[in-house]
Amino acid sequence: MSQPLPADQPAPRGGNGRSGRAPYDLATVLDIAVAAFNEFGYDATSMGTLAERLGTSKSAIYYHVSGKADLLRLALERGLGELEGVLSLPGAQEGPADARLEFVLRGAVRVLCEELPSVTLLLRLRGNTDLEREALARRREFDHAVAALVDESRADGTLRADVDARTTTRLIFGMINSIVEWYKPGGPLTPEQLADDVITVAFEGLHPRPSA
Amino acid sequence: MSQPLPADQPAPRGGNGRSGRAPYDLATVLDIAVAAFNEFGYDATSMGTLAERLGTSKSAIYYHVSGKADLLRLALERGLGELEGVLSLPGAQEGPADARLEFVLRGAVRVLCEELPSVTLLLRLRGNTDLEREALARRREFDHAVAALVDESRADGTLRADVDARTTTRLIFGMINSIVEWYKPGGPLTPEQLADDVITVAFEGLHPRPSA
Numbered sequence: 474m475s476q477p478l479p480a481d482q483p484a485p486r487g488g489n490g491r492s493g494r495a496p497y498d499l500a501t502v503l504d505i506a507v508a509a510f511n512e513f514g515y516d517a518t519s520m521g522t523l524a525e526r527l528g529t530s531k532s533a534i535y536y537h538v539s540g541k542a543d544l545l546r547l548a549l550e551r552g553l554g555e556l557e558g559v560l561s562l563p564g565a566q567e568g569p570a571d572a573r574l575e576f577v578l579r580g581a582v583r584v585l586c587e588e589l590p591s592v593t594l595l596l597r598l599r600g601n602t603d604l605e606r607e608a609l610a611r612r613r614e615f616d617h618a619v620a621a622l623v624d625e626s627r628a629d630g631t632l633r634a635d636v637d638a639r640t641t642t643r644l645i646f647g648m649i650n651s652i653v654e655w656y657k658p659g660g661p662l663t664p665e666q667l668a669d670d671v672i673t674v675a676f677e678g679l680h681p682r683p684s685a
Numbered sequence: 686m687s688q689p690l691p692a693d694q695p696a697p698r699g700g701n702g703r704s705g706r707a708p709y710d711l712a713t714v715l716d717i718a719v720a721a722f723n724e725f726g727y728d729a730t731s732m733g734t735l736a737e738r739l740g741t742s743k744s745a746i747y748y749h750v751s752g753k754a755d756l757l758r759l760a761l762e763r764g765l766g767e768l769e770g771v772l773s774l775p776g777a778q779e780g781p782a783d784a785r786l787e788f789v790l791r792g793a794v795r796v797l798c799e800e801l802p803s804v805t806l807l808l809r810l811r812g813n814t815d816l817e818r819e820a821l822a823r824r825r826e827f828d829h830a831v832a833a834l835v836d837e838s839r840a841d842g843t844l845r846a847d848v849d850a851r852t853t854t855r856l857i858f859g860m861i862n863s864i865v866e867w868y869k870p871g872g873p874l875t876p877e878q879l880a881d882d883v884i885t886v887a888f889e890g891l892h893p894r895p896s897a
Contacts, residue, residue: 571892633893636882640874643867644860644886651859662852670848674856678890680783681845 497527499537503551506544507590511597515545542604549598549608552591555584556615570625571632575676577619578649579668585652586664593653616646645675709739711749715763718756719802723809727757754816757806761820764803767796768827782837783844787888789831790861791880797864798876805865828858857887 505526509518520541524531538544559565559580565573585592595612598605620642626632632641649671656667717738721730732753736743750756771777771792777785797804807824810817832854838844844853861883868879 632891636885640882641891644883647863648856648860651863655855670852671856673848676890676892678888679844679853680888682894
């Protein structure tokens with residue numbers, strides 16, 4: 474689980490007329506699986522349901538994965554891998570702490586928008602299995618990295634210190650994570666615009682500031 | 686459903702040694718029901734489970750309510766009724782729009798903290814039944830009232846206008862609603878302090894403002 478796995482593979486998309494053992498590529502199977510997990514819940518989704526939704530046989534799915542848990546692992550990896558990827562970019566590692574914090578929060582908003590179904594699944598995990606607990610632990614690692622940037626920015630004096638650091642981090646994540654509840658990919662609000670809005674509200678606040 | 690029902694009744698609390706038909710008052714039954722609904726989900730919770738958790742019989746529960754749906758209705762009423770109550774207070778109706786907005790948001794934070802289990806249940810509703818859809822409609826009414834205050838404050842120039850009004854409202858609710866995920870009633874963070882923090886972050890932002 475700690476080793477990122479590609480969600481996409483160089484297999485043909487769609488099953489239009491192709492014969493052979495894998496009429497759908499893994500990415501398509503994952504799209505359908507994540508959507509079903511989010512709609513019905515992981516436990517209530519059977520491999521049979523997934524095969525039906527894909528219009529294929531269960532064996533076509535087993536061509537790609539060993540079972541439902543494998544699908545969940547790969548589905549979660551999409552969002553988690555992207556979130557972790559943000560932390561390793563130069564913008565997250567160089568420059569003043571508050572600029573790094575802003576960079577990571579923008580990255581998180583972008584990943585939420587681009588990997589919406591996977592992150593939705595991640596945010597709804599209850600930690601019922603080892604697999605879920607491992608994913609939650611990786612999500613907490615990401616949260617801790619952000620919390621560390623909040624601490625560093627407060628120490629620098631670039632973040633207000635009259636709100637508890639932990640509360641600050643939680644409120645920011647509350648704002649960002651809520652995006653999965655209402656964001657419509659492909660709509661007029663682009664991920665970039667939304668990231669701008671989140672940064673403006675979080676850093677500048679809703680009351681207009683005296684013009685600098 | 687539109688008529689608020691008291692969650693509390695002048696019946697004795699607890700069942701310590703009392704005989705008779707209702708060893709637990711309605712408030713206690715509701716506490717147990719909401720906790721179970723949040724833990725297992727409404728569908729997966731049976732009247733038998735509730736009776737077991739109360740250490741009583743199902744008939745003792747039926748003394749108070751006609752069934753599980755009745756418990757859900759009363760449980761949701763706790764949070765919804767309190768939220769709606771905030772809107773009818775003078776602080777929500779008099780004064781400049783941004784002060785009314787602040788008052789209502791503080792009230793929402795207080796209700797979330799004080800009626801945490803009920804609001805948690807409300808926020809997790811999927812709208813599977815008429816009862817759930819009615820509760821969601823009332824929750825949306827509350828959201829609309831806040832959105833109207835955001836609009837009014839923007840028109841007054843007391844709220845920044847460079848972030849879309851709808852996005853603004855959603856981000857504020859994201860921040861506030863997320864409180865149910867982590868707030869621990871009775872801990873060192875009081876509802877009042879948390880309301881102060883939410884207002885500070887939302888209105889003033891995390892970057893320190895030039896001292897006024």
